[in-house]
Amino acid sequence: MEVYLDHAATTWCYKSVRDMVVKTMMEDYGNPSSMHRKGVAAEAYVKNAREIIAQCLKVREKEIFFTSGGTESNNLALIGAALANQRKGRKILTTGMEHAAVREPVKRLEELGFEIIELPVNEQGVLSVEALADALSSDTILVSVMYVNNEVGSVQPIEKIAALVHEKSPEALFHVDAIQALGKYRIYPGRTGIDLLCASGHKIHGPKGVGFLYIREQAKVQPQILGGGQQGGMRSGTDNVPGIAGLGAAVKEVYRDFEKKVEQMYQTKELLVNGLEALDGVVVHGMPVRQGAPHIVNASFLGIRSEVLLHALEDKGIYVSAGSACSTHKRSKGTSRSSTLSAMGIKPEQQESSVRFSLCEETTEEEICYCLQTLEELTTMLKKYARR
Amino acid sequence: MEYRAFLIKYAEIALKGKNRYLFENALVEQIRRSLQSVEGEFRVRKEQGRIYVECSSGSYDYEECVQALQRVFGIVGICPVMIFEDQGFERLTEDVLRYMESFYPDCSQTFKVNARRARKAYPLVSMEINARLGEAVLDAFPKMRVDVHHPELLLNVEVREKIYVYSQEIQGLGGMPAGCNGKAMLLLSGGIDSPVAGYMISRRGVSIDAVYFHAPPYTSDRAKQKVVDLATQISKYCGPVRLYVVNFTDIQLYIYDQCPHDELTIHMRRYMMRIAENFAVENKCQGLVTGESIGQVASQTMQSLTATNEVCTLPVYRPLIAFDKQDIVEIALKIDTYETSVLPFEDCCTIFVAKHPVTKPSLKSIQKSEQKLKEKIQDLVAEAIETAEVIEIGGK
Numbered sequence: 029m030e031v032y033l034d035h036a037a038t039t040w041c042y043k044s045v046r047d048m049v050v051k052t053m054m055e056d057y058g059n060p061s062s063m064h065r066k067g068v069a070a071e072a073y074v075k076n077a078r079e080i081i082a083q084c085l086k087v088r089e090k091e092i093f094f095t096s097g098g099t100e101s102n103n104l105a106l107i108g109a110a111l112a113n114q115r116k117g118r119k120i121l122t123t124g125m126e127h128a129a130v131r132e133p134v135k136r137l138e139e140l141g142f143e144i145i146e147l148p149v150n151e152q153g154v155l156s157v158e159a160l161a162d163a164l165s166s167d168t169i170l171v172s173v174m175y176v177n178n179e180v181g182s183v184q185p186i187e188k189i190a191a192l193v194h195e196k197s198p199e200a201l202f203h204v205d206a207i208q209a210l211g212k213y214r215i216y217p218g219r220t221g222i223d224l225l226c227a228s229g230h231k232i233h234g235p236k237g238v239g240f241l242y243i244r245e246q247a248k249v250q251p252q253i254l255g256g257g258q259q260g261g262m263r264s265g266t267d268n269v270p271g272i273a274g275l276g277a278a279v280k281e282v283y284r285d286f287e288k289k290v291e292q293m294y295q296t297k298e299l300l301v302n303g304l305e306a307l308d309g310v311v312v313h314g315m316p317v318r319q320g321a322p323h324i325v326n327a328s329f330l331g332i333r334s335e336v337l338l339h340a341l342e343d344k345g346i347y348v349s350a351g352s353a354c355s356t357h358k359r360s361k362g363t364s365r366s367s368t369l370s371a372m373g374i375k376p377e378q379q380e381s382s383v384r385f386s387l388c389e390e391t392t393e394e395e396i397c398y399c400l401q402t403l404e405e406l407t408t409m410l411k412k413y414a415r416r
Numbered sequence: 417m418e419y420r421a422f423l424i425k426y427a428e429i430a431l432k433g434k435n436r437y438l439f440e441n442a443l444v445e446q447i448r449r450s451l452q453s454v455e456g457e458f459r460v461r462k463e464q465g466r467i468y469v470e471c472s473s474g475s476y477d478y479e480e481c482v483q484a485l486q487r488v489f490g491i492v493g494i495c496p497v498m499i500f501e502d503q504g505f506e507r508l509t510e511d512v513l514r515y516m517e518s519f520y521p522d523c524s525q526t527f528k529v530n531a532r533r534a535r536k537a538y539p540l541v542s543m544e545i546n547a548r549l550g551e552a553v554l555d556a557f558p559k560m561r562v563d564v565h566h567p568e569l570l571l572n573v574e575v576r577e578k579i580y581v582y583s584q585e586i587q588g589l590g591g592m593p594a595g596c597n598g599k600a601m602l603l604l605s606g607g608i609d610s611p612v613a614g615y616m617i618s619r620r621g622v623s624i625d626a627v628y629f630h631a632p633p634y635t636s637d638r639a640k641q642k643v644v645d646l647a648t649q650i651s652k653y654c655g656p657v658r659l660y661v662v663n664f665t666d667i668q669l670y671i672y673d674q675c676p677h678d679e680l681t682i683h684m685r686r687y688m689m690r691i692a693e694n695f696a697v698e699n700k701c702q703g704l705v706t707g708e709s710i711g712q713v714a715s716q717t718m719q720s721l722t723a724t725n726e727v728c729t730l731p732v733y734r735p736l737i738a739f740d741k742q743d744i745v746e747i748a749l750k751i752d753t754y755e756t757s758v759l760p761f762e763d764c765c766t767i768f769v770a771k772h773p774v775t776k777p778s779l780k781s782i783q784k785s786e787q788k789l790k791e792k793i794q795d796l797v798a799e800a801i802e803t804a805e806v807i808e809i810g811g812k
Contacts, residue, residue, distance in 0.1 A: 339634070339636050
């Protein structure tokens with residue numbers, strides 16, 4: 029039996045997405061910047077995708093910019109906004125549990141002379157609103173908080189944060205990395221007070237290599253990729269038509285029967301979490317099931333290194349992540365610790381034995397039961413051979 | 417003017433008496449194999465104790481071709497050569513002057529003409545060719561000077577069926593052509609040393625097969641892929657490699673259960689050697705090769721080596737035995753295995769390792785604790801051998 033429980037790393041594509049990608053590669057392959065009919069035909073796909081996304085977020089079409097994915101969106105939003113607004117102030121607030129695609133650009137900004145304040149999170153992986161309130165000041169120009177944490181699935185009180193940011197720091201832009209939230213929550217950045225919002229295609233059954241960035245019309249962002257002036261000069265480069273068209277199709281489909289899908293995920297998640305908690309020596313991290321994101325579960329298996337459990341599960345056809353898959357490249361010997369779990373104050377032993385399970389709307393009860401049963405067998409065996 | 421042929425110089429293999437043709441044939445074969453991946457078509461021919469590589473297609477990539485030749489063991493020098501039809505001495509003089517102009521545009525070196533007349537029917541003797549061509553060069557390029565003792569440019573002119581002109585020698589790897597000295601089984605771990613050991617042995621004309629021990633779930637498919645990549649890289653030098661991937665987990669866990677923890681690595685290595693030897697015999701290999709170097713780690717002290725060595729009947733070759741790590745790293749960098757070797761995936765030697773492994777195991781105590789494995793080990797070894805995956809690398 030093959031059970032893929034790594035949907036937060038990436039997931040399969042909808043058929044409608046595939047069809048769209050194939051069509052724009054094989055038939056309507058024009059360059060949207062071309063003046064002839066082939067170009068116009070291709071441009072229609074881009075326009076259509078932008079329309080779908082704008083409608084879904086209830087924002088204007090011209091506020092949506094396509095990028096090569098979540099990482100580029102975050103880079104453009106953070107570096108672009110900081111550079112464009114540096115005269116208003118140099119203070120940037122973020123949290124201790126952001127994804128590397130936020131952490132690294134923020135580190136670069138620190139090198140460029142910006143003042144960075146990393147806000148603490150509690151043991152459930154939730155930002156402390158009080159700490160935020162204390163840190164906000166009139167020279168704060170940017171606040172970056174992720175919507176759903178990719179490692180433990182904790183959900184941040186985005187509306188509260190937005191209100192607080194705009195109340196205390198009227199000059200500040202509020203940036204939200206919503207890569208794990210899109211398709212799991214209804215997100216209305218315009219109404220919520222989000223100024224910059226990042227999303228990625230391949231986490232919502234769309235293609236890899238494409239994402240978007242919402243930039244509120246009034247927000248100033250300095251373009252980072254210069255060239256032919258596409259997308260109003262905000263992001264040059266020939267439009268990735270197959271990717272963008274596929275992304276549009278994915279956004280459309282992911283919000284179809286939305287409540288039903290989310291409920292379905294919560295039910296499978298509940299089953300998984302209850303099963304895990306019944307196992308000996310397992311600690312589940314993050315918020316209570318229904319308060320956290322519907323698709324992410326993080327648990328430590330005491331005495332078993334996460335990589336070992338990962339490969340043992342793999343051998344039984346079950347695919348999971350150790351911490352966050354994106355951070356595999358960063359790992360060198362002995363530093364397999366996760367930033368989120370450290371920020372949450374989780375002990376190193378627990379961090380080294382933590383595994384992330386992530387679901388999609390089609391994950392079945394049967395798959396979860398197989399996974400739990402396999403875990404029970406494996407953990408008994410693996411614990412016996414823990415490093416002495 | 418562009419070079420379209422190479423004269424291949426080889427040293428040691430010329431000394432091998434009646435076996436000489438075997439070595440030459442092996443070299444020709446290795447050159448052909450290495451050139452397969454190069455853009456262009458090539459003819460490799462043996463002629464009067466010389467090997468020539470000639471491009472037989474319209475265009476080819478000179479750089480790639482030289483690089484490919486620089487990966488062939490047995491080649492001492494690679495001389496890009498111009499081949500002219502014999503159309504009389506006057507024409508030869510013109511050709512040589514054009515050659516000089518084309519490859520040495522500033523023409524200000526000291527030089528010496530070195531003629532060889534292999535075709536004795538040629539109207540001029542070697543000394544005359546030297547003198548006349550030298551004079552022509554001096555007349556044509558007034559900045560050049562003759563230096564017969566230490567010339568900056570040695571202009572070789574060989575009169576055979578055709579006339580060969582060359583003046584440049586690119587260093588080759590030396591050693592002996594792969595395959596002319598039999599075959600050995602390399603224990604390939606994924607670290608820095610073992611690929612280098614394989615390369616070194618192969619440089620002496622030995623073909624390589626390899627065995628890798630993995631321990632899922634303690635080691636990942638990435639660690640295995642890394643070993644496949646390393647084998648692929650050394651196969652560029654050594655020729656095709658048959659790689660055995662042995663699942664070592666059960667053996668390892670059994671040893672972990674039964675034997676003192678500080679002896680774990682020694683016992684593991686003894687069984688690795690036994691399994692490697694099994695595949696070596698199966699593949700008619702005449703020895704085992706490891707990347708061990710005295711004292712580098714606990715399992716590579718003289719005492720530990722004695723303990724692991726004891727289980728083998730075939731000789732164990734350890735080309736790095738007296739090398740410092742830095743020397744090994746330098747070779748790894750040269751043969752382009754270093755970057756892959758240092759990728760941080762656990763291999764089966766590093767898991768379960770004791771904090772303080774024995775460094776001076778006594779053979780007796782090792783043999784004694786090995787008795788504790790009696791019950792199941794034969795079956796486990798048989799199973800590991802039977803279930804080993806075989807991967808052919810570098811195209812057979």
